[in-house]
Amino acid sequence: MIPRLHAPTERKIQYSLKASEFGDKLPIIPSDSKVQRGSVLFRLDLDIVATRDGAPLANELLQFRVSWPQSHARLLTPTNSAGKATLRFETRHAGKNTVFPLMQGFSNSAFNIEITEAWYQAPFKITAYNCCDEDDFTEPLVEAKGVGKHKKDFLFGGRGVIMQGTGLGSDGRYIQITNPKSLSWKPHYAGVSNPEAAVFKYVDNVHGTYGVVEADLSIAFDPEILPPHHRVNIVGPRALGERRGDDTGGGIKGHHFDNYVGVGRSAMQAWESAGGNIVSAKVKYLGK
Amino acid sequence: MRTFCFPAIAMLFLVPSLLADGTLATSDIVQTLEPTNPPLVKALRSEFDLDKDAVGSVIGRAVNPQLAGTRIGPYTIRGRLKSQPGLELLITLKTEIIFFDRHHRKTKKVASSDSVQETLVSIEFEAAKP
Numbered sequence: 312m313i314p315r316l317h318a319p320t321e322r323k324i325q326y327s328l329k330a331s332e333f334g335d336k337l338p339i340i341p342s343d344s345k346v347q348r349g350s351v352l353f354r355l356d357l358d359i360v361a362t363r364d365g366a367p368l369a370n371e372l373l374q375f376r377v378s379w380p381q382s383h384a385r386l387l388t389p390t391n392s393a394g395k396a397t398l399r400f401e402t403r404h405a406g407k408n409t410v411f412p413l414m415q416g417f418s419n420s421a422f423n424i425e426i427t428e429a430w431y432q433a434p435f436k437i438t439a440y441n442c443c444d445e446d447d448f449t450e451p452l453v454e455a456k457g458v459g460k461h462k463k464d465f466l467f468g469g470r471g472v473i474m475q476g477t478g479l480g481s482d483g484r485y486i487q488i489t490n491p492k493s494l495s496w497k498p499h500y501a502g503v504s505n506p507e508a509a510v511f512k513y514v515d516n517v518h519g520t521y522g523v524v525e526a527d528l529s530i531a532f533d534p535e536i537l538p539p540h541h542r543v544n545i546v547g548p549r550a551l552g553e554r555r556g557d558d559t560g561g562g563i564k565g566h567h568f569d570n571y572v573g574v575g576r577s578a579m580q581a582w583e584s585a586g587g588n589i590v591s592a593k594v595k596y597l598g599k
Numbered sequence: 600m601r602t603f604c605f606p607a608i609a610m611l612f613l614v615p616s617l618l619a620d621g622t623l624a625t626s627d628i629v630q631t632l633e634p635t636n637p638p639l640v641k642a643l644r645s646e647f648d649l650d651k652d653a654v655g656s657v658i659g660r661a662v663n664p665q666l667a668g669t670r671i672g673p674y675t676i677r678g679r680l681k682s683q684p685g686l687e688l689l690i691t692l693k694t695e696i697i698f699f700d701r702h703h704r705k706t707k708k709v710a711s712s713d714s715v716q717e718t719l720v721s722i723e724f725e726a727a728k729p
Contacts, residue, residue: 436624438621438622438623438624439621439622440620440621440622440657440668441620441621443620469656470620470656473662474656474657474658474659474662474709475656475657475658475659475661475662476659476660476661476662477659477661487661488661488662491661491662491663491709491710492708492710492711494708494709494710495707495708496698496707496708496709504707518660518661519660520660520664531667531668558660558667558668559660559667559668560658560660560664560666560667560668560669561663561664561665561666561667561668561669562658562666562667562668562669562670563667563668569621569668579620579622579654582622583622583652587622587650587651587652588622588623588624588651588652590624590651
């Protein structure tokens with residue numbers, strides 16, 4: 312009996328990155344995704360072509376795995392008659408990821424994806440905040456516990472240190488309120504009714520949640536949207552350039568960055584002169 | 600002094616602005632305050648052309664981390680009277696501010712409050728400095 316010889320079946324998958332809605336092949340960070348364990352979610356769609364011995368592998372819902380935990384790759388539909396389908400890849404791992412077909416018999420069918428930057432799918436609202444400057448205030452000097460004499464409205468006004476937490480004194484030193492819970496406010500929050508209870512201290516700088524904030528670099532952000540100290544590039548419609556997540560606050564929610572512009576009225580006027588708030592900013596995630 | 604049909608709108612000359620502040624969208628704050636005083640917001644909309652950005656006071660992290668970054672009044676907005684578009688104005692929306700603790704009881708202690716509610720009470724304006 313003559314044995315029948317079979318040529319081994321060769322299954323292959325070819326991958327190519329699809330352009331996103333931003334017109335390039337960077338991943339997106341989906342609008343509805345949130346930061347988990349300090350990482351954003353990256354999503355990339357890939358075109359695949361599956362073949363068996365050079366012929367299209369049609370109507371197959373192929374399974375895939377990814378080299379990192381908490382990463383997924385799945386076909387959005389079975390392959391069509393040309394063996395084509397869209398593979399959706401999602402990971403929280405910035406760096407090198409590899410996608411493999413889960414079934415055996417595929418040769419040379421792994422695909423490496425290097426992730427460094429990504430587009431936030433949702434547009435951002437960009438606002439600005441400053442730190443108060445004693446030189447912008449007008450009331451007479453008063454004695455204050457911990458810091459000596461400073462302008463009354465700078466320390467105790469509704470737009471002064473007791474509301475914002477920190478301000479720059481005329482002597483060039485930053486002043487912070489130490490016991491805000493001891494203060495009772497007057498009607499309309501024009502100031503406090505018990506200024507004698509306030510205790511201030513000198514600090515080395517303006518501090519955000521994660522350390523010192525720097526003008527035109529630091530932003531306050533929602534930790535569900537950006538991990539601490541990670542960087543972004545605000546590219547349009549008015550380019551602000553690179554920013555870093557140094558501060559947070561319960562008042563900053565969702566796709567909203569609050570840009571720290573520096574000290575005093577002049578910093579805020581410069582922001583407004585440059586165009587002011589951005590309603591719908593295009594933002595690129597840059598990583599840590 | 601120029602006074603409109605709404606007595607709460609008045610021209611003043613001492614409007615604080617841009618001290619310890621944060622910006623926000625004028626449309627956002629007007630929309631937020633509208634239910635608290637519909638006639639005044641209607642007057643604001645009908646009498647003024649407003650710039651897109653407003654400026655409010657900011658609650659700082661050192662004062663209350665829970666509310667840090669929250670804007671509260673008074674809010675200042677640059678704008679112009681529709682009847683006199685050549686004159687730049689600084690318009691101030693004054694609000695009554697009520698802070699609530701985590702049990703939703705009113706509190707005057709900003710530092711231990713959990714939420715804030717504002718009601719528009721008056722609109723004041725002055726000629727803006729160039």
